[in-house]
Amino acid sequence: MPLPEPSPREHLHTRAITYQGFERADGLWDIEAHMTDTKTYQFSNDWRGSVKVGEPLHEMLLRVTIDDNFVIHEVEAATEYSPFQMCPDIAPAYKALVGITMGPGWRRAIRQKVGGRAGCTHLTELLFPMATVAFQTIWPRRRHKARQADSRVDVDGHRPQVIDTCHAWASDSPVVKKNAPKFYTGD
Numbered sequence: 307m308p309l310p311e312p313s314p315r316e317h318l319h320t321r322a323i324t325y326q327g328f329e330r331a332d333g334l335w336d337i338e339a340h341m342t343d344t345k346t347y348q349f350s351n352d353w354r355g356s357v358k359v360g361e362p363l364h365e366m367l368l369r370v371t372i373d374d375n376f377v378i379h380e381v382e383a384a385t386e387y388s389p390f391q392m393c394p395d396i397a398p399a400y401k402a403l404v405g406i407t408m409g410p411g412w413r414r415a416i417r418q419k420v421g422g423r424a425g426c427t428h429l430t431e432l433l434f435p436m437a438t439v440a441f442q443t444i445w446p447r448r449r450h451k452a453r454q455a456d457s458r459v460d461v462d463g464h465r466p467q468v469i470d471t472c473h474a475w476a477s478d479s480p481v482v483k484k485n486a487p488k489f490y491t492g493d
Contacts, residue, residue: 320344325435327443330371334379337440339368339432342387353391362387368400368432374448376408376440383429396426408437409467441467465489 321343328336343364351357365387371380381404383397402419406412416433419425445466466486474481478492 317346319346323432325439327439329443329447333373335372335374335440335444337370337372337436337443339366339436339439341366341428341432343428351389353389363389364428366426366428366432368429368436370403370408370433370436370440372408372440374444376437376444378403378406378408380404383426385426385429393426397429399425400429403433408440412437 321341323339323341326338328338330336341364342362344360344362345357346359348356348358351363357363365385367382367384367386369380369382370378372378381400383400385394385397388394399420402424403416406415406419413434416430420430420433445468466489468475469477469482469486469489473479476482477489483490483492
């Protein structure tokens with residue numbers, strides 16, 4: 307169901323975010339994020355001068371390389387457009403994430419390593435959904451490669467981590483009953 311018709315309004319700002327997941331030839335996985343902020347009007351910026359309509363105010367890119375256990379092996383961050391000259395200088399700080407695992411405590415670990423003054427608000431925000439993108443990239447691919455007879459459960463036969471992460475995947479839901487019956491907890 308679409309959103310209801312809005313009140314009359316003027317479009318001023320667009321934030322576009324794209325996430326992509328890749329399987330690497332060396333057995334690792336790359337999860338990439340790309341974010342841009344653009345305005346529908348021209349405005350002045352102390353460092354860049356005039357920022358034209360559609361020219362990014364912000365453009366940030368992030369690549370996190372992980373293994374099958376979701377442990378981070380490498381992080382690359384880049385700021386292509388920013389409102390301040392010093393913004394790109396923080397990109398190397400994201401290497402502090404190497405060694406942590408995408409999983410329980412992910413957001414807390416991000417905040418500890420690159421939160422606040424230790425990072426860039428926009429790059430840090432891009433990290434939060436990366437764990438979900440990683441799971442969506444890796445699990446289906448691993449199941450496909452394993453060609454399991456019952457592809458509805460985790461490749462290793464363990465309880466899928468997605469269980470109890472949302473309403474639809476509650477352990478007592480019909481979704482779990484159908485797709486991971488071994489782990490169903492309902493009546």
